[in-house]
Amino acid sequence: MTANAMERLYEGADWDFSTLQRLHDACETIALGELGLNVYPNQIEVIRAEQMLDAYSSVGMPLSYKHWSFGKHFTQHEALYRTGLRGLAYELVINSSPCISYLMEENTATMQALVIAHAAFGHNHFFRNNYLFKQWTDAEGILEYLNFAKGYVAQCEERYGQGAVEAILDAAHALKSHGVYRYPGKKKLDLRGEERRERERRAHSERTFNDLWRTVPAGPTKSVSELTSGRRRALLGLPQENILYFLEKYAPRLQPWQRELLRIVRHISQYFYPQSQTKVMNEGAATYVHYRIMNRLHDRGGISDGDFLEFLQSHTNVVFQPLYDDPRFSGFNPYALGFAMMRDIERIAADPDEEDRQWFPEIAGAGDAMAALRDIWANYRDESFVSQFLSPRLMRQMRLFQLHDDPAQTEGVRVKAIHDERGYRRIRSELARRYDVGWSDPNIEVVDVDLEGDRRLILHHSVVNGRLLSEAAAKRVLQSLADLWGYNVLLREIGPADAVLREHPCSPRGAALAAA
């Protein structure tokens, strides 16, 4: 320990820019050298509380197009903040290259060290290495794309009016959660190319425009009605889970700019898709990294004992998990669960007991905990992570139990499993399933439409365990969908054995979004 002692990095709570530089360098040495992390170049930005509020409301992005819903979120956060009901996050990090971390100016020096270790190394490593982020996001292109989106929306507003643009964006936002591909496609997202392609599309249509085509008499109509419904669906790529994509490509009455707006919302939504699937792992990894780095800095004398106590206090607050009967309880704290699991994996790798060897033969006693963790961080998402690495010991520690609520059972809610030999696997798979977006989000697909006929769009919601859609919300979202589509829309909720449990028909409003 004393062998590689270091100079004290700072004294007291005050910091300046050279302190930040020193902190970053010290963290970097440990993160890259001892933990073997692999990160994007870092960019650290110091901001004021008000700017943090700004960043909050545009879903954490440094820039975004204008829309009232961002204003709503801003207003809400502001109210909570100003009335003292909620503090602001200490940091905010953006999955981009360079990886941008926002630091609040009022943080103490210790907090800045914590935040740099957490965001600039923990999250950064995760963004760069996790397979979901690699597959779905384009860290190099995102800022440019957002800039393009902002400009494009502004341009559309100028041309077609704020109202028209807002109507499209409202509708697109309502379908945002169903505007992502859940399974990897053939090609990687290339946001830089997106902007170029949009320009090319427009240039091409301008170049090839010839009004004469309008006057050319159409030949005898082909007898397309003979297409079998199977062939027809195949041509449209149905069934299609990405509803926004389907609308963008096939909605009969949308203008090109309206399609482009749908595309923008879809791309941004896709960019955030991995984040929602890796909340536990991402926060767990970042918390674990800051914990390791801060401890190391303290060991080597870079941080004084007093400052280290401050760190421990914040850290403990972050990883606090209230129990189910605590008034503060609101589900699992991803920081707490993630951090506990990472520590547990570290323990299993270094010092396993008999049970661990039985449950985790591949990592138990492997020795190098960081190698095991790096591998896990790269190749799992929350669902698979929990279902494979939640250990019986941790389940006992957290005293997990499973409740089964079946409306058919009138006596009450059944305790289906507890943290015992019989319950470990059931609890683990149930908890894992709660992190599966495919399970928690309703599974809705576009299944059929007859473009030559009445053009009615038919969607199916595959109902699992009798969980129907919230009717009021479904009605409003469908209204948006119908407005975009321009014709009638029908959503069927399909239960087991193809039984139709409920139907939601919807017609577009009179003043449909699309020009006739």
Place this chain on the structure above:
Amino acid sequence: MQVLDRRLNPGGKNLENRQRFLRRAKALVQQAVRRSSQDRDISDILEGGEIAIPAAGVDEPWFHHGPGGIRDDVLPGNRKFVEGDLLPRPDGGGGGAQNGHDGEGEDVFRFVLSREEFLDLFLDDLELPDLAKRRLAEIEFEGVRRSGYALAGSPVNIAVTRTMRFAMSRRIALGRPSAQAIQRLEGEIAGCEDIDRRAALATELSALQARMRRIPYVDPIDVRYRRFENAPRPTAQAVMFCLMDVSGSMSEHMKDLAKRFYMLLYIFLTRRYRRVEIVFIRHTDRAEEVDEETFFHSPATGGTVVSSALEAMRRIVELRYRPKDWNIYAAQASDGDNSHNDGQTSAQLLKDHILPATQYFAYLEVGEEDARGQGAAAQSSLWGVYESLRAEGRPLAMRKVNARGEIFPVFRDLFRRREGKERIAS
């Protein structure tokens, strides 16, 4: 690694979004502002503050599961349960411990309005009635305005295009040889073998050069400057008379009501119109013009002679606010008491002097909190007098107020934006 200091970057990136949000929710926000302003103190009104609007108006729907169905939940902190235990459902039944509310969100959406936003919304559809006479009597200088060109001015104001245009027309008119012509000539001389021809060309060249020197490229007479002048902007001006009875018959509660009304009025006026003068007249059995502070906060006792205040107002109008130049508005607050022999005098003063001169005269009768309901039965002496005037079709508005909560509706009612020809004397 790069450390950037973004603290100096402009904030307020979301102001535009916030405005859009407010615009979208305007009707809801306005209702909420009205509602919340009813049980607020006046001084609080100036503060803006938190308001709540129904979330349904501004929610962003998305497809999600509703309540019902079979649900499983994993929770931490088991102390006493064993597998197979049955726990009674919390009331309502159905739905998991927390899934039932999942995503339904709160019923109200709370946020904070700034003072400006609050007042904007609160006073949005109010207006001083009949702001008709527009006089250019008062002139305010509102900065500078471009007004053509000048021959003299400061060098920063040189109008380059204009100057060069003049220079060019002068050069053309006076036949200043162009640079190309001289160049061509020089080239010709260089390529010329014949000595005589060469000499002739040289003379021609020197003549041209001399001419060129004589006629400058840009002459001082070409130079023009952009001219700016102060732009006077006329404003319509109005004066508001606040009359209040502060005599012994006015209880604290009544004074409080009257004060609230005037404060509202004051906020409204100073905000809505840039050029509004306000005259405060308080009276017992004597009237005096006072400043705002005294008007609202200083106690006084005595009998009640309303005509004294009206007389004071008449005098002040005569002295300082000629009806020809000023829009005159008056608001009077009183408990309705008046000495018996004064009713006639007051009516006469109003009829002959004050009402003809004013655009609008509002009378607010304040009463005790518990006196609600009997207002109509027990008519005050002043109310009777004014009622008869109003019956003659004079521009006089009257309202009764007993409780704090009524102040806002009454105020709004009196200063509602009128449609077309609807008469103010309602």
